Amino acid sequence: MKPKEKIILALKDLIESSEMPSISTKNIARQANYSEAMIYQNFRSKHELMTSLLNHHKESIASIKDTVDKSSSLSSVKIKNFIKEIFRYAEKNYSFVYLVMFEPRDNSEKNYKTSLDEFNLSMEEIFKDYLKGYVLEPKTSRYPEDTLLNSILTFIYGQFNLYRLDKKKLPSLRLDIRLDKLI
Amino acid sequence: MKPKEKIILALKDLIESSEMPSISTKNIARQANYSEAMIYQNFRSKHELMTSLLNHHKESIASIKDTVDKSSSLSSVKIKNFIKEIFRYAEKNYSFVYLVMFEPRDNSEKNYKTSLDEFNLSMEEIFKDYLKGYVLEPKTSRYPEDTLLNSILTFIYGQFNLYRLDKKKLPSLRLDIRLDKLI
Numbered sequence: 576m577k578p579k580e581k582i583i584l585a586l587k588d589l590i591e592s593s594e595m596p597s598i599s600t601k602n603i604a605r606q607a608n609y610s611e612a613m614i615y616q617n618f619r620s621k622h623e624l625m626t627s628l629l630n631h632h633k634e635s636i637a638s639i640k641d642t643v644d645k646s647s648s649l650s651s652v653k654i655k656n657f658i659k660e661i662f663r664y665a666e667k668n669y670s671f672v673y674l675v676m677f678e679p680r681d682n683s684e685k686n687y688k689t690s691l692d693e694f695n696l697s698m699e700e701i702f703k704d705y706l707k708g709y710v711l712e713p714k715t716s717r718y719p720e721d722t723l724l725n726s727i728l729t730f731i732y733g734q735f736n737l738y739r740l741d742k743k744k745l746p747s748l749r750l751d752i753r754l755d756k757l758i
Numbered sequence: 759m760k761p762k763e764k765i766i767l768a769l770k771d772l773i774e775s776s777e778m779p780s781i782s783t784k785n786i787a788r789q790a791n792y793s794e795a796m797i798y799q800n801f802r803s804k805h806e807l808m809t810s811l812l813n814h815h816k817e818s819i820a821s822i823k824d825t826v827d828k829s830s831s832l833s834s835v836k837i838k839n840f841i842k843e844i845f846r847y848a849e850k851n852y853s854f855v856y857l858v859m860f861e862p863r864d865n866s867e868k869n870y871k872t873s874l875d876e877f878n879l880s881m882e883e884i885f886k887d888y889l890k891g892y893v894l895e896p897k898t899s900r901y902p903e904d905t906l907l908n909s910i911l912t913f914i915y916g917q918f919n920l921y922r923l924d925k926k927k928l929p930s931l932r933l934d935i936r937l938d939k940l941i
Contacts, residue, residue, distance in 0.1 A: 595871070597864040678861055678922065681780040688778070695923060722932050725920070733916025737908070739861065740878060749905050756939060 579617045582607050583628050590670040598625075622687035625674060632671040633694055639664060640701055650708030655754045657705070658731065662750070665735065672735050702727055709758075723758070730757055762800045765790050766811050773853040777925075781808075805870040808857060812873055815854040816880060822847060823884055833891035837910065838937045840888070844914065845933070848921065855918050885910055892941075906941070913940055 576584075585607030590596045600621050604611045618624040643657045665672050679688040706720050730753075759767075768790035773779050783804050787794045801807040826840045848855050862871040889903050913936075 595862060595864060595868065676861065676919070678859065679778060681778060685778065692923070719932075722936070726936060728920060729913060729916030731916070732919035733912030733914070736859070736915035736919055737911060740875070753905070753909060 578609065578613065579627075582609065582614060582617055582624065583631060585609075586624055586628050587668075587670045590673050591668070596673075620683075620686075622684055625677070625687055626690040628670060629674045629690055629694060632668065632674065633697060635664060635668075635671075636661065636698075636701075650705050651758050654702065654705045654709065654727065654758055657701070658727070658754060659750060661731065662734065665738065672738055676732075676735055676739055698728070698731075699724065726757060761792065761796065762810075765792065765797060765800055765807065766814060768792075769807055769811050770851075770853045773856050774851070779856075803866075803869075805867055808860070808870055809873040811853060812857045812877060815851065815857065816877055818847060818851075818854075819844065819881075819884075833888050834941050837885065837888045837892065837941055840884070841910070841914065841937060842933060845917065848918065852925070855921055859915075859918050859922055881911070881914075882907065909940060 582603065586598070586603050589598065589602055589606045596602075598621065600611050600614050603621070603624070604614050607614075614624070618627070639660045640657060643653055643660060646656050647653055675691070675694065677687070677691065679685065679691070702724055703720075706723060709723075710720055765786065769781070769786050772781065772785055772789045779785075781804065783794050783797050786804070786807070787797050790797075797807070801810070822843045823840060826836055826843060829839050830836055858874070858877065860870070860874065862868065862874070885907055886903075889906060892906075893903055
């Protein structure tokens with residue numbers, strides 16, 4: 576494994592091994608068995624490293640979409656399957672939830688905020704793609720498209736936030752019934 | 759106004775005046791027109807001050823509940839009205855959303871996490887109180903009580919998270935229709 580990958584993995588392990596992880600370059604270096612200097616040789620800042628891990632998760636989500644696309648021809652089923660797979664992935668990769676829900680607090684974290692915005696846009700794009708098919712289906716659509724998109728994102732982020740507050744809350748109770756009401 | 763109240767208000771203004779506020783005792787002091795020493799004479803730490811502002815919001819939410827309780831005898835209507843009033847309050851008080859969605863990142867923020875847990879429990883208690891009446895109503899309850907509680911919290915936190923990402927997203931589109939589907 577290349578040092579760069581090893582450092583990204585060390586950050587992932589650090590986030591996932593503790594309930595309230597202390598994410599400092601010092602701790603990341605210790606986890607990776609490297610010096611702090613080595614971290615800065617590979618990443619300009621802690622937030623660039625966090626962005627790399629976020630992008631790793633983003634690629635995983637994109638490949639989940641590829642699999643889900645083949646699972647059914649019905650958009651409503653695809654949307655539900657995609658949401659289920661995201662939750663399944665989130666359960667196995669808490670660092671994904673942590674990074675997506677990370678709130679940049681000051682200007683030093685501004686670049687990470689941009690990556691976060693990009694991630695959110697990519698999620699919106701995926702759902703918009705599914706919804707295009709959904710509105711063409713015979714089933715009566717009770718919402719206009721943008722409201723439905725908003726409902727889906729609200730549902731996902733709401734679950735993530737409960738998960739963050741209490742790691743036992745995911746997967747959501749009776750997910751199937753709830754998805755049937757949502758879509 | 760007492761110095762203590764003035765400092766709490768300064769924190770509120772600081773959070774609400776900037777998109778990515780830099781919450782330091784230095785900046786809070788500047789906002790309040792006090793010295794940093796004055797802050798520490800009134801609060802042991804920044805997080806104790808944050809807890810005071812959170813508790814101020816908690817009291818406002820409790821008084822919202824009192825008003826909502828009188829608005830209808832039907833639990834389902836009360837739940838909906840309460841959610842609407844929470845969103846209305848959140849729109850006017852962004853610091854409420856900021857503090858509720860604040861993610862403690864290390865041990866120095868541990869005490870704030872405890873206050874946050876207490877806040878979440880108090881929210882759960884309010885909804886549990888409403889749901890006790892709800893399950894007695896003639897309308898068929900499609901969910902068991904704990905699933906419904908989870909749905910309500912998911913909905914609120916999901917909206918808060920969208921609001922945090924993009925301050926234009928609250929109030930949710932067609933809130934009435936969405937609440938009718940939820941409850």
